[in-house]
Amino acid sequence: MLEVLKKIKEKQQEAKKIIYDASIEAQKIKQGLLQKSLAVNEEVFLAEIAQAEKRADELQKSSSLGIDREIIQILSRGEQQAKEIEIKAKANHEKAVNNVLEMIFNRSEIK
Amino acid sequence: MTSADALIEALLSEAREKAEKIIQDVKKTAQGTLEEQRKKGRERAREIVSSIDKKAQNDSLIIQLRNKTSAESKAKWLILEKKHELIENVINQVKDELRTLINTDKYIHFLENLIVEGGIILGVTDLEVILNEKDSTLPLELDKLAEKIGEKTKSKTKITKSAKKIDAIGGAIIQTTDGKIAMNNTFEGMLNNSESEIRFKIAQTLFT
Numbered sequence: 001m002l003e004v005l006k007k008i009k010e011k012q013q014e015a016k017k018i019i020y021d022a023s024i025e026a027q028k029i030k031q032g033l034l035q036k037s038l039a040v041n042e043e044v045f046l047a048e049i050a051q052a053e054k055r056a057d058e059l060q061k062s063s064s065l066g067i068d069r070e071i072i073q074i075l076s077r078g079e080q081q082a083k084e085i086e087i088k089a090k091a092n093h094e095k096a097v098n099n100v101l102e103m104i105f106n107r108s109e110i111k
Numbered sequence: 112m113t114s115a116d117a118l119i120e121a122l123l124s125e126a127r128e129k130a131e132k133i134i135q136d137v138k139k140t141a142q143g144t145l146e147e148q149r150k151k152g153r154e155r156a157r158e159i160v161s162s163i164d165k166k167a168q169n170d171s172l173i174i175q176l177r178n179k180t181s182a183e184s185k186a187k188w189l190i191l192e193k194k195h196e197l198i199e200n201v202i203n204q205v206k207d208e209l210r211t212l213i214n215t216d217k218y219i220h221f222l223e224n225l226i227v228e229g230g231i232i233l234g235v236t237d238l239e240v241i242l243n244e245k246d247s248t249l250p251l252e253l254d255k256l257a258e259k260i261g262e263k264t265k266s267k268t269k270i271t272k273s274a275k276k277i278d279a280i281g282g283a284i285i286q287t288t289d290g291k292i293a294m295n296n297t298f299e300g301m302l303n304n305s306e307s308e309i310r311f312k313i314a315q316t317l318f319t
């Protein structure tokens with residue numbers, strides 16, 4: 001009987017040790033967690049900023065590309081206007097030359 | 112198995128379960144804590160991210176506006192350059208016409224008029240005319256021109272031809288003999304003196 005009681009007591013100690021070891025392990029996990037949680041916080045913080053910067057870069061690139069078509073249209077309109085001006089001016093070229101000559105010959109008009 | 116063995120087994124089993132629960136609980140807490148920290152990290156970055164996004168939007172608008180403005184400026188320059196070129200074409204032809212004029216018979220009369228006109232404007236008695244090399248050889252009747260000037264200015268006027276020569280298509284510089292007051296009636300002088308009016312008139316004729 002005494003032998004049995006002794007064995008039970010031993011196993012009780014063993015059971016306590018199992019729980020104690022688990023508590024120690026839990027403490028280690030908690031301590032590791034403290035460090036890891038700070039790192040995770042920083043990691044997410046930096047990742048969010050990096051993503052925002054990437055988005056900003058992409059937006060900058062796309063904004064240049066997006067307007068290219070409009071720029072081509074503006075320049076093309078300018079070229080077209082210049083052509084129209086040239087056509088009209090050529091039709092009035094002789095008249096303009098004569099007007100200037102007239103201004104020179106008729107000095108009173110200049111003064 | 113004796114009842115003692117069963118009791119021992121139950122004790123150990125209970126201890127193992129408790130130990131397992133302790134570990135599982137702490138792991139669960141750990142997951143929650145990490146998730147919480149991820150949330151906090153995102154929260155911490157939110158303001159900076161928002162400012163980066165806002166700046167990117169603004170920068171994008173600025174880039175678009177700048178590129179558009181630059182294109183509009185280029186287009187305007189294109190038109191202005193074309194207009195300038197067309198005005199220059201007219202001025203060049205005017206000069207060509209004047210170069211033709213100096214070889215006609217009526218040029219000498221025109222030149223005389225320019226001298227008289229300059230003399231009347233200066234309104235002094237002693238005048239000097241400076242001509243280009245070619246015009247210096249023309250048979251200008253300076254005395255008659257002086258008379259015409261005198262009639263207008265009511266004073267006896269004298270005109271002499273300067274020994275100096277000018278580099279001009281035609282026309283003359285009429286000046287006081289001391290050279291202090293001069294009237295530039297060369298073709299180039301007339302074009303330069305009235306340049307803005309001439310260009311304005313050409314633009315009006317060509318583009319309206």
